[in-house]
Amino acid sequence: MTEWLEIPLQYHTQRRIIHVDMDAFYASVEIREQPHLRDKAVVVAPDPRRTGGHGVVTTANYVARRFGVHSAMPAAQALKLVPRDQLVFVPPHFDLYSETSGQIHQLFHQITDVIEPISLDEAFLDVTVNKWHERNTVKLAQWLQQEILKKTRLTCSVGISYNKFLAKVASDHNKPMGRTIVRPEMAQTFLANLPIESFFGVGKKMQASLHERGVFSGGDLQKLSQAELIQRYKKIGFMLYQHARGVDDSPVSNQRARKSIGKESTYNPPLTSEEAVARQLAHLSQQVAATLQRQQVHGKIVVLKIRDSEFNTVTKRQSFDHYLYSAQEIQQQASLIWQRFGDLSHGIRLLGITITDLFPLTYENLTLPLIF
Structure with a gap:
């Protein structure tokens, strides 16, 4: 009869962690800049009616989400889910999102410097020891919500607990503008x-x-x-x-030791067919995914680099609310970028795929017990 040697669990409950998650961040920034969109179903994505059906949803506001729209969905699908008189597509403005994220992080640093950013719109804060010498974590979280609203006119949800997993789950529990403690x-x-x-x-x-x-x-x-x-x-x-x-x-x-992982290849003779480009995107995606797996990281931004035979170079990126890890998903998103921006008229001399906004995988590198 085999016996499993169970790994004992160790409960460490002394830490105080806050997870801050901006509410529909990209869409909320766009609505802040264009208040007349507030009651519309706002989808941050290229309008598929102008791109031949191409494009992927980066994020959507809560009005659009009630119709079933979510991030990483083909933008064309949103057309089928939302009544046309309520639907508004807004192209992403990443420079504006990055600037706003910087304002939010300045507020984080007023409380603690132990900050783990996950993306532009969310981060973990360890406030066990903090600049305020404040033991009431709820008070700190409440201040953050109020100051973020005051400084950026945006709302966020916060989760409070003794570890990262529970804080992250708690921040999703009561959106938008929620505050949940576990x-x-x-x-x-x-x-x-x-x-x-x-x-x-x-x-x-x-x-x-x-x-x-x-x-x-x-x-x-x-x-x-x-x-x-x-x-x-x-x-x-x-x-x-x-x-x-x-x-x-x-x-x-x-x-965060590494900010991006990428692979690129140069072609001589140049690529001249969609089939050849598709094969190379699949090959590069497999290489990038293998490196992600070796480094035990995943990322939220796909960058596609394209250079033609006349050395014209185009670099385009797509950001997501979820992490990318598998070769299949990386290839799918890189292909969507190619469909929108690629041009075979002069042949393709170089292709490159990079994943940025990296973050460690959530599971640990564990040594599992043996069966006797």
């Missing part, structure tokens, strides 16, 4: 009521696999043993076991 004694009850897709690492394939096993919520997940989860899902299985019990020891880190 204390150690209430963590497991809070997690039990979450849908399984709210847990880090549960993508569509794993969600389907868990559903097959009767797991639809955190409460269902809590019923599975550590051995069962690790044997079936390896490292992510152990991460789920930890998170379902409110355990996450990953620190808030303001050290």
Whole structure:
């Protein structure tokens, strides 16, 4: 009979973490600049009626989300979901978003310098020791919400807890302008009521696999043993076991060693067909994804570099609300950028794909126990 050596869980509840998540950030910035859009379904994406159906939704405001529009959706799909008299497409203005994000981060630094940015619109703050010498974390979070609103005219939601996972989940719990605290004694009850897709690492394939096993919520997940989860899902299985019990020891880190990962190739003779470009985008995407996997990171921005035989160079980027990691998804998004901006008339001398806005994967590099 085999025996599984269970990894003991270590609860560290002394830290105080705030996760700040701007509410529909890009769309909210656009509405701030154009107040007449406030009651419209605002979708930040190129208008597919002007791009031959191309384009991907970067984000959408809450009016559009009520119709089912979400980030990474083809912009053409939004046309099918939202009544035309309510729908407004707005092209992204990343310089403006970056400038606004900088204002928000200045406010973060008034409280603490232990800040881990995830993207332009969200960050973790460790306020266990802070510049205010304030032990009331709710007071700090409330000040941030009020100051961000005052300085930028934008709202944010905050999650407060003793670790990053719970703080992140809490910030999503009551949007927009929500403030949710998860204390150690209430963590497991809070997690039990979450849908399984709210847990880090549960993508569509794993969600389907868990559903097959009767797991639809955190409460269902809590019923599975550590051995069962690790044997079936390896490292992510152990991460789920930890998170379902409110355990996450990953620190808030303001050290980000690498800002981008990319690959590019030069072609002689130049590429002259859509099929050749598609093959090369697939090849570059596989290379980039392999490096992401080796570095255990993922990113939210895809950059496509195109140079033709006359050395004209075009560099275009697309930002997302979710992280990109797989070769298939990177290829899909790079291909959408190519469809919009690519031009074969002079042949393609160089293609490059880069993923930026990198962040470590949420699961740890664990040594799993042996079965005896």
